[in-house]
Amino acid sequence: MMITHFSHHHPLSPYQVELDHHDHHQKHDDQDHDHDHDHDDQITICSGCELELISGSSAYKCNKPGCDFRLHELCSELPRESRHPSHPQHPLTLLFTPHYSFTCKACAGSGTAFIYSCTACRFDLHVSCIALAESVRRVDHEHPLELVFSSKEEECCGICGCSFVEGCWAYLCRGCGSYGTHLECATSEEEEEKELLVGSGENEEERGIPGSR
Numbered sequence: 176m177m178i179t180h181f182s183h184h185h186p187l188s189p190y191q192v193e194l195d196h197h198d199h200h201q202k203h204d205d206q207d208h209d210h211d212h213d214h215d216d217q218i219t220i221c222s223g224c225e226l227e228l229i230s231g232s233s234a235y236k237c238n239k240p241g242c243d244f245r246l247h248e249l250c251s252e253l254p255r256e257s258r259h260p261s262h263p264q265h266p267l268t269l270l271f272t273p274h275y276s277f278t279c280k281a282c283a284g285s286g287t288a289f290i291y292s293c294t295a296c297r298f299d300l301h302v303s304c305i306a307l308a309e310s311v312r313r314v315d316h317e318h319p320l321e322l323v324f325s326s327k328e329e330e331c332c333g334i335c336g337c338s339f340v341e342g343c344w345a346y347l348c349r350g351c352g353s354y355g356t357h358l359e360c361a362t363s364e365e366e367e368e369k370e371l372l373v374g375s376g377e378n379e380e381e382r383g384i385p386g387s388r
């Protein structure tokens with residue numbers, strides 16, 4: 176069944192993402208390239224969240240020849256308006272082509288696709304950042320790490336050793352008090368990260384800890 180999505184002026188059709196080879200997601204044969212995907216055309220990117228479309232998942236693509244617009248099924252269902260505890264004072268609106276170059280308040284990254292924005296405050300979040308789990312567990316740390324909405328530059332990421340960007344989000348351990356990680360480092364080994372788009376991270380239990388089976 177074709178759908179029309181407010182972010183795109185052509186109709187979209189559902190399809191099943193299939194990448195015939197180059198899909199080493201489960202395997203990790205070559206450690207060095209762990210999550211540094213080769214950007215060949217086997218990899219398709221969601222036009223909404225700018226993340227990879229994983230083989231076997233459901234997605235939508237544009238029917239128009241030559242148009243490469245695609246959306247994760249979940250991205251096609253993102254609500255037009257959302258609220259987030261990091262900006263409790265205003266609702267955030269889903270914008271699909273920001274007219275300005277935005278900086279995500281969570282990760283300090285930029286982007287060209289969907290964002291949740293409070294235009295009054297110029298408060299912008301990637302759709303993937305707004306969906307970050309409130310806490311994560313890592314095999315290499317004994318406590319769960321909690322999402323905090325501001326980090327201090329003088330503290331360093333416990334995984335990569337680099338400092339935080341002042342004011343950006345991070346995962347911190349309340350147990351240790353001093354252990355924290357960058358957002359992307361906390362989830363760097365967890366391919367299931369994309370599933371977080373589903374909700375607010377309530378199903379961490381199911382998210383399996385890599386290497387602990």
Ligand SMILES: [Zn+2]
Binds near residue numbers: 221222246
């Ligand atoms: Zn997406």
Ligand SMILES: [Zn+2]
Binds near residue numbers: 239
């Ligand atoms: Zn199109």
Ligand SMILES: [Zn+2]
Binds near residue numbers: 279301
């Ligand atoms: Zn972000």
Ligand SMILES: [Zn+2]
Binds near residue numbers: 262298
């Ligand atoms: Zn605001």
Ligand SMILES: [Zn+2]
Binds near residue numbers: 332333336337360
């Ligand atoms: Zn890091």
Ligand SMILES: [Zn+2]
Binds near residue numbers: 317351354
């Ligand atoms: Zn700890």
